Amino acid sequence: MTDRRKALGRLGEDLACRHLDGEGFEIVERNWRTRDGEIDIVARKGDLIAFVEVKARRGDRFGEPEESVTPLKMRRIRRVAAQYLRQAPASGEVRFDVIGIRFGAGDTVTELRHTEAAF
Numbered sequence: 001m002t003d004r005r006k007a008l009g010r011l012g013e014d015l016a017c018r019h020l021d022g023e024g025f026e027i028v029e030r031n032w033r034t035r036d037g038e039i040d041i042v043a044r045k046g047d048l049i050a051f052v053e054v055k056a057r058r059g060d061r062f063g064e065p066e067e068s069v070t071p072l073k074m075r076r077i078r079r080v081a082a083q084y085l086r087q088a089p090a091s092g093e094v095r096f097d098v099i100g101i102r103f104g105a106g107d108t109v110t111e112l113r114h115t116e117a118a119f
Contacts, residue, residue, distance in 0.1 A: 011107065012056025013040055016099040019112060025050065034083050037076040042084065047092025051081045053118075056101040065100035066115060074119045 017027050020043045028049075029042035041052040053073070055065035062068075077096060085094070098118040102111040 008056050008058065008103065008107075009054070011103075012099075012101045013054050015101055015109060015112065016041060016052065016054045019099065019114060020050075020052065023114075029084075032080070032084060034080055036083065037080045039077060039080050039084060044090075047090075048095060049085075049090045049092065050095045050097050050116075051077060051084075052097045052099055053077055054099045054101070056103065058103045058107075060102065065102060066098045066113065066118070069098050069118070078119075 013030065017030070020027060020041065025043040025045045027041060028044050029039065032039045032042055039051050040054045043050045043052055053069055055068050057065045081094070081096070095117050096119050098115045100113045100115070101109060104110040
């Protein structure tokens with residue numbers, strides 16, 4: 001991954017965290033990794049724990065950011081989330097969300113969509 005794409009990903013995750021914070025979530029983890037994969041954001045709101053995949057794109061040449069969360073990626077996120085829950089058990093609802101962010105010129109946000117219970 002190029003430095004430019006990494007920077008866009010970090011910026012997208014920063015914005016997603018701010019959005020979630022504004023919605024009353026506590027950010028518990030960022031970039032939680034195992035050998036099987038990574039969870040971009042683990043957030044908690046009351047008894048709800050949300051595993052959040054963040055997708056950021058410049059422009060619209062390649063479709064919606066959320067469209068890049070494939071069935072394979074969903075399975076991987078679920079597997080990594082199960083590993084997370086084994087080490088940090090949760091008693092409430094578990095949800096898998098996707099936040100898609102589109103950037104325009106100068107890395108200005110043109111759209112941020114938070115899809116709750118995306119899969």
